[in-house]
Amino acid sequence: MPQVISYTPAWLGKGTPGYDLFTGASRKPAGTCTASLNGSSTSKKKNAKPGPRRTIARRGTEIFTAVGKEIRWADLAYLKEAWIHEEETKNGTSKGKGREGSPSQYDEDHAQGYRTLKVSLAEDIRQLIISPHTNYLAILTTHTVHIAILPDSSHLTAFDTSPLKPKTYTLGPETHVTSQAAIVSALWHPLGVNGSCLVTVTEAAVVRVWELSLDDRWSFDKPTLSIDLKKLADGTSFDQDFEASKPGMNTGFSPDSFEMEVASACFAGRESGGWSPMTLWIAMREGDVYALCPLLPEKWSPPPTLIPALSVSIVAKVAAIEDDQDVPQGTRILTQQQLAWMSDLDNQEPAEVASPLGDRHSDVYARPTKPGKVPKLQGPFDFELAPEESEDELDNLLTDIYVIGPKLDVDELMFGEENDLEIDDPGNGLSLGVVCLLTSSGRLSISLDLDGVEAQWLPKPGSKVLKFTDDSDPPSLLTFQVLDTTRNGEVWEGNWPMFSSDFTSRYSFFVTDTSSVTYISLTPWVFTLENELRDSGVGAEFRIDLMVKAHNSFRGRIYTEQSKDRLSPLASSVAMRDPDLGYFILTATPYHPVAVIFESPDTGEIEEIGHQSYSPTYDSEPLQPIINPRPVYQPAHALEEQSALPSLLEKLRHSRYKRLLKEDIRLSPATLHVMTDAHKVLSEETLRIGTAAAELFRRCERLQIELQSQIKEVHKVAGRVDEITGDDRDDQPAADVNERVEARISKASKRQKELTERIEKLRRQATKATGRELTDKERGWAEEIVEVQSAVLGEGDTVDGFGTTKQPWVRFDEVKQLKDELLDQVEDLAAEDARPASRGVKVPSEIRKAKMAQITALLNRETALVEGARNRLDRLRSS
Incomplete structure (x- = not known):
């Protein structure tokens, strides 16, 4: 935060x-009731719809x-x-x-x-x-x-x-008028040419696309695309008329008029990956969420990476399902529609248009005509793992929607390419879309778009495609976390929380409601989840489950309005x-x-x-500030507003009751009417002034309490100062404060000097003990000694040889074994010489002695070799 x-x-x-x-130029009275003074009274306060x-x-x-x-x-x-x-x-x-x-x-x-x-x-x-x-x-x-x-x-x-x-x-002077539905959102299309395309969404679920041009006055009068979402939800083919009804036409009652009351709409960022920049998300007041993709003007300007990324994705999908017989028929038809849409783009020659800000030229494409200019309405989305519906109606009434598109996968886009594509902002974060929803009660729902919204169109007239698409599962969003941004007592029916973006990260934003501002950050878990999705290994599901249950999103209240006036x-x-x-x-x-x-x-x-x-x-x-900042107290605006009573008297002077101002007060219907109107004005003003005065009184009491607490804190600090200076000791003779402070400072300096010397001494000893690091040659020599040790003595980690030469210690064991066998044979021969001579072949004693001498010499030679190697190894160790 x-x-x-x-x-x-x-x-x-x-x-x-x-x-x-x-603020306004003058403080006007905020009274809700004024008298008409013509025999009746009217209320100027209108219960404006939130x-x-x-x-x-x-x-x-x-x-x-x-x-x-x-x-x-x-x-x-x-x-x-x-x-x-x-x-x-x-x-x-x-x-x-x-x-x-x-x-x-x-x-x-x-x-x-x-x-x-x-x-x-x-x-x-x-x-x-x-x-x-x-x-x-x-x-x-x-x-x-x-x-x-x-x-x-x-x-x-x-x-x-x-x-x-x-x-x-x-x-739209004939379209957006007071006799038609109210406007809930006006969005500048992310892919509009030089940012001149405006999308308006009315409360009656009508989406209009306006391509504005100062050279064409008619571009402000008629939209280039008009879609009635209630008609589109029931559409069966793209040749139907989905245009909104003309002003003045009577429309019959439909249940969709209540269920499809729009609360807000939004686009993802221009630099988002996939189909996000051309996807319009619509949040309905009753809790449903829809998506319209692709929603494009007749002339649109994509970023340099959008079309190549979509082309790679569509081609890869076509290649993946081409030989797979298990792919549903609806998916195959949808892929063919996307391929036809991309083929239409590939056949175009984009035009270059200069940016008014002096930036680089942008390529302008025409909206593809195939499969159709009106996309299919996707939704309502099914929320998986959503919390149980609340009994409070305000928990289910949506007020705003905020969508963070998936990041652009640059590695996949540039796979196999020799030249890198110039990308201003490659983007980072999550490869999934994040959909955030706000309700009137301040409840924030954070959902993940696991499947990803892709372009969809209605089928051709008379096509059998509809039966395949109806059998498919409805689109869904995975509810990741639910947070509350309001406190008890702050929720009321006129509350309308809104999203605001932040500079530090596209995964952080602010939520502003009637009386508070809350900071929300998704960065604590976004990058961790992306790493788990990218490098999923053993235990990935367990780690993701722990991350979801940990609720790592950061939420912090940064401002609360002091006034309790809900009309401001x-x-x-x-x-x-x-x-x-x-x-x-x-x-x-x-x-x-x-x-x-x-x-x-x-x-x-x-x-x-x-x-x-x-x-x-x-x-x-986290670092704590030395002084805890807090907002400056603002007196209630009711104390500065002008009274409505002078205007009431002025109207009375020009009404039929003006004679009452010059006559004595008499009991009559006219006097009662004037008194009633004056009472309405004075009662409201006195109520507001009394409430403001009570708030001011509470602030004064709070100021006294805080002042007392500050005095206590100062007293504690003064006690600590007395302890430092020595004024808290009454048994010692009085001394000058400067002398005591200097004595303590000198003592602390001496102690600091002693500690510094001890640390320096320990550092020198540690330096001598550790010595300098070994060089590469010394490390190689040590490794060679270990190899010789393992080769001669058979100790340590032995290395399996791939040659035919045996290790010396193996040869030494074989010689010892051979020596034992020969000694046994010599003993047998000696025993035979002691027995009487037989008729067999006799071996002369000179030959036997010569052979024995030869064997003994060989054994002595091998023993000398082994002892020499052992002595050399001991010398190497000691050095």
Whole structure:
């Protein structure tokens, strides 16, 4: 987990431009009821349907934040430097900036670093989605989508600080209207040409693909591809009409209208492996998950490795099932469809299109027409090892989905190739896809896509393929782990948790709900699981089972909103990392910004490497900060809001009850009506003010308790200081504090010197005992001695010889055995000489003596050889 070092910095504090960037121009009353004063009362508070609130987008160090119908634009690095300059000017420590006669760029009559973007909208902004090349900004309300052309960053440093009105296009002015289903997700397609393809997903499960072009105004009016997922789920062939119904057409009731209510949708990263970059994952509110692959625009630009990787995978699959008779027929037909799709791509000649950012040219392909442009809807996925369904309804209502695609297998892609393919980011991590789901209760489910989602299409009209595909098993996801990101008392029906990506790793992310931000990291088990899957050996199943049961995913709460007001939820967090700003996440409520600043991840990596250098088994404890950081207390916004009572009186002066203000109070229906309306306003305001005052009182009490604890800690520290200085001893004569401290320092220095000398002495002795390391020649000589020892004496590890020459100790044993046999024969011959002579052949004694002398000489020679070898070996040992 990244170490939190501080919270919202001073340059985003109250009274700074950074603070005003996230709040309204004036505090409007937050009353829920106002009187119409025409004989009836109405409620202006609408129970808005819960949904995602992504009102912060970033472009480098620049941020775009939505406040109501207005968009604020600022450069955070510029705001920070301006605040530092202002503080230095106040303290008189400015170094050459802002001095008399030398105006600074941060003066009031110069650029302020922030602007306001005016956009004509009918409702408040709910989401801001910036394009991959940061030149478009998708502005989403509940039912409408607007595409703004972002201005250049130079406008932030211009002298003119008036509001800007960027060029804005309404996306689908006849499609995305208030009379149709609400919009839940707007995604920039990872494979769009120069990041100009937008995919919108409505609550009624309608997916539309928009290929935007500034040269073609009609590209903002009509999508190039429109798919109704409810129709596609019941489709039987690709020639059917799956386009969404036109606005104004009556649609009958269908059970799918309830079960296929979309909560969120997402793509995996552009650099993911396999079919992931063109797979749209859809999470339904009721808990089902679907996949749409391949979902492509008419013109798309793949990364350099995508098409070669898919081609290698498809060809390998065709070769594997070609001669295998056990492969199901549905798999064979699916492989043939993928091969036809890839053949269509191979027959194309891609066009080169220059990137607007000045990057290298990208190849643009046309969407293959075979087997069809509308893919098959895969799902709903079956969750294996999923926990039992909870009785709480909020545990089963999905709010967001986050998919991490599998890594690109570079080794398989480049197998047999002589020239390496230039890959910007080969990727690392897991070779499986990871699907993360969030529910309204804050429950996080982490699942693995073991089979991998591949491209699928519906069959031809009248084909018999459908019977093969229906018999196949439904797609499934393996539930790896389930975590809770909310605490007791934080769960309510309007909660809508959201995912936010992180910089440090694609396997770490943030979860933001109404009142908290939680950090989640999957890195503790991702790389371990990948190693087990790649090099699976004996005991791999046992180790994987232990890893799954260990629950190694890291979860840490990094921020909790102090206010209990559920009508001021946190916006989706945005992670930022810049040398000038540091590494932090930024979020905001409608009343103030929130920033959590982390320690730089580079420092953490260096420290981790340094700890590992001590010992392979060294397990370092996490560093604890000297001062535990905590957010600064923000008073409740109810204390700063304007009262609604003056506006009520102003309306009363222009209503038919204006005469009541000049007359005495009389009991009448009109007076009762006015009093009722005033009571509604005052009761709500007094309730909010009373709650805020109670919270302030509790904070004051908590401050007293913490102050007392701090005083106790200071008292302990003072006692330790007295022990060091000797003031705690009353029986000794008083002495100067400096003298006592110097005496202790000198004693400690002397002790340190003695220890240093002892360590140096031990080091010298150890150096003499160990000596220097052996050279290669000395090690070879020692090995030769061991071989000679084993050859002569037969001790140690013997080496089997492959030649015909016997070892000396073997020959010596044979000679001893031969000596014993000859001595037995000599004794037999001597016994025969003692007996009377027989008629046999007699051997002269001279011959027998000569033979015996010859044998004795041979034995003495062998004995001398063995003794000589033994003596030489003893000398070698002693040397």
